[in-house]
Amino acid sequence: MTTHAKICGLSEPATLDAAVRGGASYVGFVFFSKSPRNVTGEQAAMLASRVADHVGRVGVFVDPDDAQVKETAAAARLTAIQLHGDESPARVAAIKALTGLDVWKAVPVRTAADIADARAYAGAADLLLFDAKPPKGADLPGGLGLRFDWRLLSGYRAPLRWGVSGGLDAANVREAIGVTATGLVDVSSGVEDRPGVKSMAKIEAFLKAVSKA
Numbered sequence: 001m002t003t004h005a006k007i008c009g010l011s012e013p014a015t016l017d018a019a020v021r022g023g024a025s026y027v028g029f030v031f032f033s034k035s036p037r038n039v040t041g042e043q044a045a046m047l048a049s050r051v052a053d054h055v056g057r058v059g060v061f062v063d064p065d066d067a068q069v070k071e072t073a074a075a076a077r078l079t080a081i082q083l084h085g086d087e088s089p090a091r092v093a094a095i096k097a098l099t100g101l102d103v104w105k106a107v108p109v110r111t112a113a114d115i116a117d118a119r120a121y122a123g124a125a126d127l128l129l130f131d132a133k134p135p136k137g138a139d140l141p142g143g144l145g146l147r148f149d150w151r152l153l154s155g156y157r158a159p160l161r162w163g164v165s166g167g168l169d170a171a172n173v174r175e176a177i178g179v180t181a182t183g184l185v186d187v188s189s190g191v192e193d194r195p196g197v198k199s200m201a202k203i204e205a206f207l208k209a210v211s212k213a
């Protein structure tokens with residue numbers, strides 16, 4: 001089975017190009033002002049213009065309002081919206097109707113119940129992205145380099161497409177794929193030299209590890 005990779009939080013042409021060259025199926029742009037990876041709609045549009053059509057362009061939002069998500073999606077030619085806030089199933093469905101795009105719902109995971117509860121998004125989201133639950137008081141809901149217990153997803157029977165995120169890097173992604181049998185892995189901190197600064201070498205190593213898994 002092919003495992004697709006998403007490189008998230010890209011903000012520079014050189015590392016975006018490295019992700020595409022290395023075979024990423026998706027590139028991600030973060031639209032959240034508190035993030036060190038935040039980009040404007042204009043920056044994302046410039047980056048998106050470098051990406052061939054077969055590579056998905058995912059915009060990451062945290063509880064966006066209608067105007068933000070609609071205007072940014074159009075400006076940056078997004079193909080999917082990733083919601084990383086407290087969006088309910090009804091809000092996810094409304095954003096899907098508003099944009100006409102695939103909508104991915106990030107699900108913060110600490111326990112098996114977190115995964116079971118995500119079934120509520122069946123029929124609303126197109127994909128569930130399981131990510132580590134941030135500690136209380138964290139500044140960001142994602143991009144923290146934290147992992148959860150992947151064994152919670154072993155044998156998971158999903159009501160919709162799903163992926164694994166949180167604390168992945170070139171050294172551990174093969175194990176994550178082996179334990180979960182996921183079809184999609186997503187990384188941000190694990191391919192950075194420091195928060196917000198992506199590394200071409202780490203992106204290449206990550207994508208190589210995924211292709212060998």
Ligand SMILES: O=C(O)c1ccccc1NCC(=O)[C@H](O)[C@H](O)COP(=O)(O)O
Pocket residue numbers: 008009028030032035036037060061062084131140141142143144145146165166167168186187188189190
């Ligand atoms: O990356 C961010 O700064 C961010 C900010 C606000 C919401 C979501 C964010 N990232 C979401 C992602 O898709 C990350 O790739 C995912 O959380 C995994 O991050 P990491 O553990 O750093 O690989």
